[in-house]
């Protein structure tokens with residue numbers, strides 16, 4: 001549905017060239033929910049804005065539903081853009097218009113008659129759960145409700161593609177989840193292709209079928225979300241996956257941790273399970289085979305695409321040689337092990 005072919009975008013600040021996008025190639029299938037993740041300044045906004053030519057690529061092609069947008073006249077581009085809806089981090093609603101009039105705006109601009117606008121807007125407001133808010137002004141809505149209005153407005157022209165530019169970044173976690181649920185619902189109900197950009201791997205994990213990771217304007221890695229979580233190939237991918245799992249050591253516990261390994265101290269161990277780790281009940285196996293007692297301090301395990309992965313902090317109680325053998329066994333089973341220190 002969306003083909004991004006060899007796209008480059010160079011900005012100039014005075015004589016200085018900024019390569020915001022370098023040789024990006026992406027193919028997004030009809031009906032996919034495709035996530036593009038990257039850190040601040042990676043080029044995400046530039047990329048998504050190239051898909052509806054809000055930003056013209058310096059070179060390369062953007063083909064949406066079979067049409068190369070760069071070849072269109074201004075008039076035809078306006079028509080093509082009606083089939084590409086967009087929502088934004090800060091909603092971009094018109095404050096002087098009611099909810100109803102915000103959602104109806106694209107239809108008014110397209111010259112649709114009033115009766116048809118009313119029928120369409122009423123059904124969209126029901127769809128997004130705001131049937132009772134049509135006469136309300138944006139200032140009197142919560143962030144989540146504003147994004148629902150923006151989604152209804154984006155759907156007014158029956159788009160084939162919805163672009164989401166950090167659509168949940170201004171929302172709290174529960175509201176984020178409800179907006180992601182709504183996006184999944186409209187994806188399924190209308191077979192709408194969704195391209196979203198985010199800096200949060202949790203968003204990708206929650207709804208995306210596929211993901212591309214960009215860093216410094218370049219495409220670093222792409223694939224099915226389950227495959228990327230299971231077998232990340234690059235450090236950047238691993239970093240984003242880890243960001244969904246971070247475990248920190250409580251401050252009072254940290255104060256008890258020392259580097260001194262003595263006969264009376266035992267190690268605090270950080271275990272990282274990835275797609276490469278052997279899938280077995282390894283903790284109980286280690287405890288049994290090496291006569292260790294294992295006390296889990298904290299753990300954040302997850303399951304994506306048929307793979308268990310995550311982090312665990314655990315204290316190992318046993319003889320020094322048993323502990324060493326256990327750690328070697330875990331490593332053989334492709335679990336990353338790091339001794340963080342010793343506790344008395």
Ligand SMILES: Nc1ncnc2c1ncn2[C@@H]1O[C@H](COP(=O)(O)OP(=O)(O)OP(=O)(O)O)[C@@H](O)[C@H]1O
Pocket residue numbers: 011012013018019020038039040041042043044045046047199
């Ligand atoms: N209009 C512009 N003029 C000059 N440089 C720009 C312009 N827009 C973006 N850039 C630069 O291009 C690079 C990519 O910016 P972009 O906004 O696409 O990144 P991003 O991944 O969306 O980051 P963020 O999440 O912080 O918005 C940055 O170095 C940015 O400074």
